[in-house]
Amino acid sequence: MKKIKTAFIFKPSNPYMSKTAWATTYYHFFMNALNRHPELEMAYFPAEKQFDASKLRDKFDIILLWENHPWGSPDELSGIQNLDIPVICRINDADDAKPKGKIPYHEKYKIDHYFGYIPEPFFHKHYPKSFKYKEIFYGVEPKLYENLTPYSKRIKERILCSGAAGRTDLLYRLKDIRRGTA
Template identity: 80%
Template structure:
């Protein structure tokens, strides 16, 4: 995994947080097409895989069934498990347990219920969220919305519906609706200068931001609160975002397709109300206590202990 890749949220968890954990002695191996797993025998307690797919993990782990080392594997998108042939790697990699920030109900919608899975919310590297810009010094007149979005064009929507579970509208419906509002500043995932480790700096420019994903909560949810933003967070029965533990109007503002305009406009037309800064601070405190990479590393270590006696 390269730190030059745009997804440095993953880099910091795997390459920094796990390495600094006092209970772990990490060794890293480059992801070639084929890896001889037999050379790990009697040297390691756990094999940790980047993903159950040869994008970041080897396509072949030679001799994996000949060695008695538990295999723990991160999962990325669950909805493309069948599309990308990920399920076949369960036996191919001899995976014992999966983990990721996808809610369990969403994971088991696409994977067999016999596959053990643990929710671990990694992604916030504490060092990137120090020295926050004071809430009073940030942009108030606009609300930030960033990341991928769908298109409102009819031609796009007609094509998009054919993509099934890959549909942009399925994933980003509310986010796409939000960016049409005149007081929302939108930036796409990469078309700006604040990529990689600079992303927190973009968040810190604004008092408030929108974190919306219609199928499950994404890292953006706890990145936004970690940056001290008043976070308008899509939380519904459908996307299971309540598993994160945020509380409506205490640590975040919960939005959905019915109330988002009302709640966003309440902030815009009452910008100086001190309750917004209080909610933002509470969200920051909750995140730094419960949703950092170090907390996630502790959770992963507890999983390792289930397999190492």
């Protein structure tokens, strides 16, 4: 079986592409899960400001982008307009497409197709109907859940209150009573 040669271009300063970020879903998806896929041959291209995409010509079947915004992808992908390689892009929060100016990157990065975990109607509520989108499920990395201690054995005492708690000083209690929030 011929593998699909995939060039993944991302900005290395993006904290979500680190194993040490508070949320590692994207890191594990791009760095682990895609490598396990039997039909993909992954190559990684970290670049901060500018990436010369013309060097990918005749070497890759697809270009994969972290996001359609320079927060997660390089600011400039020079030469991408002259390539005949399809560009596939992950989207993040669809509702910030207009406020963060992500839609112009469709042309700038020459994006052919988008993917993400959000439902298609929500994507097309914020992006033009002509943009192609596929919903995929990702984010559960099996090896992170091996050999876990059961919850009942980790917690030795009961948790009586979880979540945010207000200040208990008398002055703050009186203010809460006065506001009607106590």
